[in-house]
Amino acid sequence: MQLHFNVKDENLIVRFTGELDHHTAQEIRNKIDNKYKNDMLKNIILDLKGINFMDSSGIGLIMGRYKTTRANDGSLVLINVNSRMEKILTMSGILKIVKVYRNEDEALHNI
Amino acid sequence: MLDNSMKLEFPSKSQNESFARVVVASFAAQLDPTIEELADVKTAVSEAVTNSIIHGYENSLGIVYIECEIKNNKLEIIIEDKGKGIENVNEAMEPLYTSKPELERSGMGFTVMETFMDHLEVYSEEGRGTKIKMVKEFKSVSIKE
Numbered sequence: 714m715q716l717h718f719n720v721k722d723e724n725l726i727v728r729f730t731g732e733l734d735h736h737t738a739q740e741i742r743n744k745i746d747n748k749y750k751n752d753m754l755k756n757i758i759l760d761l762k763g764i765n766f767m768d769s770s771g772i773g774l775i776m777g778r779y780k781t782t783r784a785n786d787g788s789l790v791l792i793n794v795n796s797r798m799e800k801i802l803t804m805s806g807i808l809k810i811v812k813v814y815r816n817e818d819e820a821l822h823n824i
Numbered sequence: 825m826l827d828n829s830m831k832l833e834f835p836s837k838s839q840n841e842s843f844a845r846v847v848v849a850s851f852a853a854q855l856d857p858t859i860e861e862l863a864d865v866k867t868a869v870s871e872a873v874t875n876s877i878i879h880g881y882e883n884s885l886g887i888v889y890i891e892c893e894i895k896n897n898k899l900e901i902i903i904e905d906k907g908k909g910i911e912n913v914n915e916a917m918e919p920l921y922t923s924k925p926e927l928e929r930s931g932m933g934f935t936v937m938e939t940f941m942d943h944l945e946v947y948s949e950e951g952r953g954t955k956i957k958m959v960k961e962f963k964s965v966s967i968k969e
Contacts, residue, residue, distance in 0.1 A: 766866065769935075
């Protein structure tokens with residue numbers, strides 16, 4: 714799993730490449746949280762485009778970042794969610810609280 | 825279609841979550857599954873193996889056992905550990921229930937297995953371990969002689 718960060722104003726844009734499971738989730742959440750705190754950012758945009766596998770560990774990771782941003786008066790949004798991701802995200806009920814945008818521009822415009 | 829079977833065992837290291845789901849998916853490939861069906865199997869296996877590693881064996885090292893059997897267009901998967909077992913299976917199977925919120929577990933593991941597979945059975949005994957039996961029916965199987 715590879716992570717790529719991009720900062721635009723107070724937004725942290727996170728891109729993944731690879732598989733998101735219990736094994737990779739721990740390292741990913743530590744890296745995201747460190748970047749978010751160190752750069753004193755407000756919102757997180759998770760770009761799911763490069764993820765080719767995700768299980769419920771991914772739901773845990775999204776819920777966790779949702780709480781982190783909320784505690785900081787920010788928001789967490791998802792972009793580039795494919796139908797496979799949507800299946801597991803919908804099942805978990807997380808889409809009732811987390812907003813999904815088509816792409817980065819749409820997310821940055823609405824966040 | 826000839827019936828077929830396989831067995832796999834590996835130490836409860838989290839690196840093996842990916843290994844296990846890929847092996848089972850490769851075995852299932854002979855049933856000519858759709859990408860969607862294969863992704864369902866991979867996700868369900870990942871959940872069951874992760875449960876064995878995190879909950880069954882917690883921080884100790886044990887062996888996770890997988891057995892797969894193909895009968896007609898059905899794949900039966902058994903995933904077993906000799907770990908600490910589940911005290912209350914019904915409670916553990918409730919959506920969003922987790923005994924480890926500090927690890928950011930979503931509590932959706934069993935719900936994923938139930939939703940993505942056609943059949944799920946959970947046997948567990950405290951101090952003895954947990955055995956998950958799941959069945960996936962491949963509906964798109966082409967008819968072969």
